[in-house]
Structure formats: C-alpha cells, structure tokens
Amino acid sequence: MAWVNAIIQGVLTGGLYALFACGLSLMFGVMKVVNLAHGDLAVVAGYIAIGIIAATHVPVLWSFVIVVPVMAVLGYALQRTLIQSALDRGVLTTLIVTLGLSLVIENGLLQFFTANTRGIGTGLALVQDSFSIGSQIQVAWLLVVFFAVAVAALLGLQYFLSRSRYGRLIRAVADDQEAAQLAGADYRHVFGIAAALALATVALGGIAYGMYSDLDPTAGTDTILLFAFAAVVIGGLGSLWGTLLGGIVLGVAQQIGAQINISDELLAGFIVFLVVLVLRPQGLTSRRAQS
Amino acid sequence: MSLVAEASTQPAAAFRVTRSRRNVAWTGIGALVVVAVLALFPYIVYSGTTAILVQAFIVLTLASMWNLLAGYAGLVSVGQQAFVGLGAYFVVILGLHGISPFAALPFAAIACGVAALPLWWLVSRLRSGYFAIATWVLAATIMLFIERFSSIGGGSGMPLPGFTGYSSVLLTAYTYWAGLAVTVLAMVGIYLILRSRLGLVLTAIRDDEVAARSSGARVGLARMLVFVVAGVGCGAAGAVLAISQLQVQPSADFSVQWTAEMAFATIIGGLGTIEGPIIGTAVYMILQQTLASYNAWYLIVLGLVAILVALFARRGLWGLADEHLNVRLFPVGYWLRLGDGADRARRIRWRGSSSFPG
Numbered sequence: 001m002a003w004v005n006a007i008i009q010g011v012l013t014g015g016l017y018a019l020f021a022c023g024l025s026l027m028f029g030v031m032k033v034v035n036l037a038h039g040d041l042a043v044v045a046g047y048i049a050i051g052i053i054a055a056t057h058v059p060v061l062w063s064f065v066i067v068v069p070v071m072a073v074l075g076y077a078l079q080r081t082l083i084q085s086a087l088d089r090g091v092l093t094t095l096i097v098t099l100g101l102s103l104v105i106e107n108g109l110l111q112f113f114t115a116n117t118r119g120i121g122t123g124l125a126l127v128q129d130s131f132s133i134g135s136q137i138q139v140a141w142l143l144v145v146f147f148a149v150a151v152a153a154l155l156g157l158q159y160f161l162s163r164s165r166y167g168r169l170i171r172a173v174a175d176d177q178e179a180a181q182l183a184g185a186d187y188r189h190v191f192g193i194a195a196a197l198a199l200a201t202v203a204l205g206g207i208a209y210g211m212y213s214d215l216d217p218t219a220g221t222d223t224i225l226l227f228a229f230a231a232v233v234i235g236g237l238g239s240l241w242g243t244l245l246g247g248i249v250l251g252v253a254q255q256i257g258a259q260i261n262i263s264d265e266l267l268a269g270f271i272v273f274l275v276v277l278v279l280r281p282q283g284l285t286s287r288r289a290q291s
Numbered sequence: 292m293s294l295v296a297e298a299s300t301q302p303a304a305a306f307r308v309t310r311s312r313r314n315v316a317w318t319g320i321g322a323l324v325v326v327a328v329l330a331l332f333p334y335i336v337y338s339g340t341t342a343i344l345v346q347a348f349i350v351l352t353l354a355s356m357w358n359l360l361a362g363y364a365g366l367v368s369v370g371q372q373a374f375v376g377l378g379a380y381f382v383v384i385l386g387l388h389g390i391s392p393f394a395a396l397p398f399a400a401i402a403c404g405v406a407a408l409p410l411w412w413l414v415s416r417l418r419s420g421y422f423a424i425a426t427w428v429l430a431a432t433i434m435l436f437i438e439r440f441s442s443i444g445g446g447s448g449m450p451l452p453g454f455t456g457y458s459s460v461l462l463t464a465y466t467y468w469a470g471l472a473v474t475v476l477a478m479v480g481i482y483l484i485l486r487s488r489l490g491l492v493l494t495a496i497r498d499d500e501v502a503a504r505s506s507g508a509r510v511g512l513a514r515m516l517v518f519v520v521a522g523v524g525c526g527a528a529g530a531v532l533a534i535s536q537l538q539v540q541p542s543a544d545f546s547v548q549w550t551a552e553m554a555f556a557t558i559i560g561g562l563g564t565i566e567g568p569i570i571g572t573a574v575y576m577i578l579q580q581t582l583a584s585y586n587a588w589y590l591i592v593l594g595l596v597a598i599l600v601a602l603f604a605r606r607g608l609w610g611l612a613d614e615h616l617n618v619r620l621f622p623v624g625y626w627l628r629l630g631d632g633a634d635r636a637r638r639i640r641w642r643g644s645s646s647f648p649g
Contacts, residue, residue: 032420034420034423034424036369086602089602089605091419092361092367092419093601093602095369096554096555097602099551099594100595100601101594102551103590103594104590104594104595107587107588107594108591110586111586111591221547226431229424229427229428230428233428263439266435267436273432274413274429277414278413281416281421
C-alpha cells in the first residue's frame with residue numbers, strides 16, 4: 001500500500017513539475033533558448049504574488065489573474081531586448097546572458113527581500129486539507145488542483161498553438177525560421193509572443209511552488225530550474241505533453257526513492273534523469289510535438 | 292591579395308612562420324619574475340592580503356579551465372562545480388586516512404581527472420544547451436550522493452582533518468604557496484597544451500568545428516582530453532578552496548556560483564585567449580573587494596557586467612586591448628612573416644574575428 005501511495009503522490013507532484021517545465025520546453029522548442037534564469041523568474045512571480053496579496057488583499061487563489069499577465073508582459077519585453085540580442089550572437093552568449101540574469105535576480109532578491117522563506121496562502125483550507133482513499137492513502141487537495149491546472153495549461157497551450165493565428169505563426173517559425181520570414185512572419189515578434197506564453201506558465205509555476213513549499217531566493221536554481229530541466233529532458237526537449245510525462249516520471253521516481261530511504265528523494269529523481277539521458281537522450285517522447 | 296596567395300607567390304626563403312612577432316623570451320622572463328615576487332609575498336605582506344590572493348588563485352585557475360572548455364573545445368559546462376566539490380572532498384577523504392591536506396592536494400586533483408572519465412561518457416554525446424543542462428544536473432547529483440555519507444560530514448559538512456602540527460603563520464603561508472603552485476601549473480599546462488598538436492586541434496574546433504572534422508581532426512578525443520584536464524584543474528582549485536577554508540560543506544562547495552564566477556571572469560576578460568581569464572579574474576577581485584561590504588551586490592554587478600560584455604564586447608576586455616594594441620603575452624598561434632620587412636608580418640589567427648564558438 002505504501003508503494004501505491006508513493007506512485008499516486010508522485011503522479012500528482014508531476015503536475016507541479018510540468019508547470020515548472022512547460023515554459024522551459026516551449027522556449028527551447030521555439031527559439032532554441034535554454035533559459036537558465038527560468039527558475040528565478042518563477043520565484044520572481046511568486047514574490048510578485050506575495051506583494052500583490054499583501055497590498056491589495058485579493059484572494060490568494062485569484063492572485064494569478066494579475067501575476068500571469070504581468071509575467072507575460074515581462075516575458076515579451078525580456079525576449080525582445082535581452083534574449084533576442086543574445087540569440088543574434090549565438091548559443092554560448094544566450095547561455096551566458098541567461099546565467100547572468102539568474103545570478104542578478106537571485107542576488108537581487110537576496111539583497112532586497114533577505115534569505116527568509118515565504119509561503120503563499122499558508123492558512124488556506126485548500127493548502128492544508130487532504131482527503132483519504134482507503135485507510136492509508138492521504139491525498140492533498142493542493143496537488144490535485146495543481147495537476148488539474150497543469151493539464152488545463154497544457155490543453156490551453158496546445159489549443160492556442162494549433163488553432164490560433166499566433167499559434168500557427170509560432171509553429172511555423174519553430175519549424176523553419178527563414179521560410180516563415182520569407183512568408184512575411186516577423187519572427188522577433190513571434191518569439192516575443194512565445195516567451196510571453198512561457199512566462200505566463202512560469203507565473204503559475206511560481207505561485208504553485210509558493211503554496212506547495214516555501215519560496216526563498218535560492219529556490220529558483222536549487223529546485224525549480226533543476227526539476228524543470230529533468231522533467232523536460234526525461235519527457236523530450238521541445239515536446240509539450242512530454243513535460244507532463246517527464247514531470248510524472250520525475251515525481252514518481254522521487255516518491256519511490258523517498259520510500260526506500262527518506263533522504264534519497266532528490267537523488268532518485270536525478271538518477272532516473274541520467275538513465276534516460278544515457279539510454280534515450282531524445283527523451284521518452286521522441287516526436288517533436290506541438291511546439 | 293589574400294595572405295595565403297601572397298605567401299605562396301613568394302620564393303621559399305622569403306617568408307617563414309613564427310610564433311610571435313616579438314621575442315617570447317621577454318614574456319617568459321617577465322612571468323618568472325612575477326611568479327618569484329608572488330612566491331615571496333608571505334614574507335612581506337599581511338595574512339589578509341595572502342588570503343585574498345588565494346581566492347584570486349582559485350578563481351584564475353577555474354576561469355582558465357572554463358576558458359579551455361568553452362573557449363577552445365566548445366564545451367559550455369554549467370557543472371564544473373562538480374569538480375570543485377569533488378576536489379575538496381577528496382582532500383577530506385585522504386585526510387581521514389591520515390594524509391596531510393597539502394600532500395593530498397595532487398592526489399585529489401588526479402582523482403578528479405579520473406572521475407571526469409565516466410562523467411564524460413555520460414555527457415559526451417550532448418551539445419550546447421543539452422550539455423549545459425546535463426552537466427549541471429550531474430553536479431547536483433554528485434552533491435546529493437556525497438551528502439549521503441555521514442562519515443564525511445553528510446549534508447552539513449565537516450572541518451578538514453589533518454591540520455594538527457601547523458602553526459597559523461605556517462598554515463597561511465603553505466596555503467598561499469599551494470594556491471600559487473596550482474595556478475602556475477594550470478597556466479603553464481594550458482599554455483603547453485595550446486602550443487601542442489592538441490592545441491592546434493582545439494584552435495581548429497574553436498574556429499570551425501565542421502572544417503576541423505572534415506580535415507581529419509579527432510574532435511571527440513580532443514574534447515575528452517580537455518574535459519579531463521579541466522576536471523584536474525577544477526579539482527585542484529577545489530582542494531585549495533577546502534584547505535583555505537579549513538572545512539568542506541556540500542552546498543557551498545558544489546554551488547553553481549563557482550561556475551557562474553569562472554564563466555563570467557572568462558567572458559569579461561575574453562574567451563578563447565590565455566590572457567582573458569587573467570584580466571577577468573582581476574576585474575572579479577576588484578569588484579568583490581570594493582563591494583565586499585555590500586553583501587550580494589558584487590554578484591549582481593558581476594552578472595550585469597558579464598551580460599554587457601557578452602552582448603557588446605564579445606571578445607572581452609582583452610579582445611578590446613588586442614584590437615587596438617596588437618599584443619599577445621602568451622603566443623600560441625602562428626605568424627606569417629614575409630621577408631621584405633618586419634612590419635608586414637601578419638597574424639594567421641583571428642582572421643575573420645567572428646570566430647566565436649557557438
């Protein structure tokens with residue numbers, strides 16, 4: 001029964017990891033950008049949510065209505081300025097610029113908001129309550145909600161990419177940038193839209209992390225970025241639904257690791273990542289999916 | 292007329308290929324004098340100054356190694372902190388078996404080189420972004436693995452064993468000399484590698500990987516050798532770090548901040564030159580020392596400067612100096628010297644100066 005429990009918890013945690021990962025995957029799939037500042041941007045989103053909740057007293061669960069658009073605008077602006085300039089100069093410059101951004105954000109948060117941990121909505125019933133299946137399995141409502149949000153976000157992204165005008169443009173530019181340009185697509189603007197979408201999901205991931213655990217300036221690189229990396233690589237770089245699969249595999253591996261030895265939770269997840277890297281470097285879903 | 296055409300139309304005796312326009316011996320003598328003076332520092336300066344210099348030695352060694360990886364072999368590693376941490380922990384492990392930290396240092400460095408081989412096998416097929424991600428996760432995995440062993444301090448680290456019998460003055464001096472020795476060996480090693488046949492292959496990879504492959508250069512082997520050498524160098528720096536701090540701590544020794552620092556020092560100074568990391572380390576130390584009382588600000592400024600340099604001065608500060616002054620302290624390239632006057636000597640390297648990897 002303990003093993004069934006571990007698997008259920010792992011699958012549900014996978015939803016949270018998919019929220020971390022899908023933005024990273026989208027940016028890689030469309031612009032070939034490995035955004036090393038991804039996790040720190042999620043932490044920024046979490047801090048913005050905390051600030052907005054404290055300042056305007058909006059209900060915690062509705063804070064995303066403000067944070068998601070703010071992060072989307074930030075994503076568009078970042079892409080059109082910093083990341084596009086870096087992209088024009090090559091892969092190495094992109095890595096250096098996003099690593100620099102990560103260092104600046106992390107230490108900036110440390111400087112202005114100290115190293116104290118902060119939670120989002122810690123007193124809420126949703127954050128604390130759980131329901132039981134049988135006598136031994138306790139499932140937190142929060143994880144169920146995250147899983148549903150992740151599936152909804154992925155469905156929304158897929159719908160947007162396959163049906164809308166900008167979605168078609170994004171897919172066209174991702175497939176063949178030069179051909180899309182010849183057909184009249186302004187790829188810089190399209191990249192900006194893709195980055196806005198990516199950071200909108202990052203906002204959800206950041207708020208979710210703040211409710212699930214505690215946010216602190218180092219959570220971005222220590223936890224969110226590495227988990228997002230692992231989920232993306234396990235699922236297949238650039239594949240949208242692959243991130244959910246990757247997140248679930250990572251979550252289950254961690255829970256099973258924790259079942260064997262409580263301190264092996266993170267190690268088990270990364271070992272699965274390395275095994276996938278050796279045996280199937282293109283990820284579990286080899287198809288280059290919607291993005 | 293192109294350089295090659297011009298050279299091939301000259302009679303055979305009218306041109307020759309040299310390493311440098313000036314006499315290299317002067318740079319060599321200069322470097323020897325600098326090292327000799329630095330070696331005397333424990334006798335003439337306060338221990339606070341030598342402690343700062345030990346930090347500079349660590350950063351310079353790391354930056355030079357990262358430069359070899361990213362600047363020449365095209366391997367943008369974000370996981371070099373794995374070797375910093377491993378180097379530190381090998382000193383601890385040997386120390387627990389009764390070996391003094393200073394005697395353990397070379398063995399720790401070699402052990403890191405050996406450890407680099409299986410790690411290379413894991414990441415060797417990956418390129419650019421993928422490689423960066425995989426090395427980072429690998430470093431995190433090694434840290435989590437080390438944390439499992441309570442005999443070497445587990446997650447909270449431990450003080451370095453084997454320091455009994457050293458007076459504090461002697462300890463400071465020995466630590467300084469160890470740091471200096473590691474840095475000098477690293478720089479000399481990199482200089483010799485770049486002047487060797489391997490260096491020629493690396494320069495070819497840096498300039499154009501496809502062309503290098505099609506000319507029969509063994510790119511994979513060269514990359515593996517560089518990864519191992521960088522493992523040895525970063526491991527040695529990690530060992531010096533452990534000795535200078537008298538303790539090890541997983542999350543500090545395996546922090547990605549080490550890779551950020553070595554990458555930024557290299558980028559700011561100038562990627563793909565031996566001189567770049569020296570300039571970059573100087574900039575890093577100046578930032579750190581002037582902003583030391585403002586906590587995390589030096590890292591914020593370092594990140595911003597690195598972003599600006601990466602975007603607007605892609606060959607770094609040394610590249611800017613090189614463009615205007617045309618100097619080269621460590622000649623590793625070749626010059627074509629035509630017979631009809633010294634002023635017509637031209638460099639072969641950096642023709643098409645956009646040869647920035649990636």
